[in-house]
Amino acid sequence: MRPLRRSALPTVLALLMTLAVLALPAPAGATITRLCTGYTSCANAGMSSSGYAAASGQMYWRMYSGHNCTNYAAYRVIKNGYSSTRPWDGSGNATYWGTQMSSITDRTPAVGAIAWWRAGVYPAGSAGHVAYVEKVISPTEIVISQDSWGGDFSWARITSTSGWPSGFIHFNDRRMQSVSRPVVSGKPAVGSTLSATAGSWNPSSPAVLYQWLAGGEPVQTGSRNTLEVTRAMVGKRIQVKVTASKGGYADASSRSERTAPVPDTVLVNTVRPVIEGTAQVDQTLVASGGRWTPRADTRSFQWKADGEPLPGATGRSLALRSDLVGKALSVTITAERAGYRSATASSAPTAAVAPASLVVQQPPVLEGAPVLGETLRLTTVGTATPDATRDIQWMRDGAPVSGATTRQYETTRADLGSVLTARVTWSREGYRSVREEVAAPAPVRALTTLTPVVTEGTGRFVVDATVTARGVAVVPSVVQVVRGGVVLAEQAVGEDGTVRLVVRDQRPGQRTYRIIVPVTDVTTRVVVLQDVTIS
Incomplete structure (x- = not known):
């Protein structure tokens, strides 16, 4: 924990400078659990010194070599790419590290940061202590590696109950590292969808953010790894920037290769689709394919009723069902050609689908005398094509007789002087109802x-x-x-x-x-x- 001794004057100046710096709050308590001790023992347990065992005879940042917390911490920071020159003047004692580097010192642990203890803060002695953060388990639990003046190299787990660091110095924290770049797949054409891989990272399984760029300008940022190519991107190259993040590591970004420029290849409809046929139940409508420039390789059809797609109606023709009565029909055609963005065109809507007509054979025949107490009978009620529901209603001077709905009717006093009529109605969904009436030859009279x-x-x-x-x-x-x-x-x-x-x-x-x-x-x-x- 002791640095190389220097003259007294720099030490005094460093002390005055330290007092001028706003001190961090006192650390919370922590529990320290030793995981291994000694270079060899720790290495055998998979907890290495990152080469310090062989390099400990050298001084780093003018710190004493060998078993020394400050020399080990300086070694790790330099190994991570930081300058080999100590970034401050004055004393190198561990207790001064956080105050001298207060601008990059806070209470947030991060992999690669230096855990710092003030002098007298457990487990530090009078000169303070520094260690290297190997792993951040949570904001209140970390794993460190350290060397000690007069002691030995070790790894330890620390939780915030007793011995928690006074702060963390972020010289050059460990960052996410891109192992392989993101890759964009798909055709860069208007109307198509591009997708991107996140690339691979060390450590693995980070959270990733995708920023899509068109011509170098951001067009979409978020968790979606797909991009719908729009007309605004014509002539521009598409690229994705992936930012990876993981607890305890600094974020890092990696960019894919740029695509070819988005071409302006659009099919143009020159002749609108047309519907042929009669919009009536049991009829069949046929759609022409329209014309496209350049000529389309394939065309697909989607019929619509009142503007809403009809499920399964994707052929060139459409047989009209009864449930379409009253609805206007149209067809939308999607044209496609290799290398071109697909395009659609719709026909004008038809008139509302009309019901079909039933054909009735053998009109009804009425027998019986219109005499009080006698029975009138429908000896023939007829048939309809196609099959339809038949209803009978007897009428008295044109008004329905309640309950009189069978093929025969016995006259009553209420019928005297009235003309009786048998009304036969055929009905079927999607068809116009057909009504036939046959009247008695005279009003009902008493004998x-x-x-x-x-x-x-x-x-x-x-x-x-x-x-x-x-x-x-x-x-x-x-x-x-x-x-x-x-x-x-x-x-x-x-x-x-x-x-x-x-x-x-x-x-x-x-x-x-x-x-x-x-x-x-x-x-x-x-x-x-x-x-x-x-x-």
């Missing part, structure tokens, strides 16, 4: 019953008739006696359903008369032929 009783007389006869209709309280009609198309008598049906008609001025003889109840909105027409003898 009228006429019971006449004739009383014959001289020159006349009397008809007493009873008129009824199912579901109708009073038949809203009249009873007529007709012969030869001439109405001979007519009388309204009474509220009790009866009526009397007197037919006068008839010539004697036997004749056939027609007794009629005319049709109304809610009742049917009825005719009874009656033979009458006039005296």
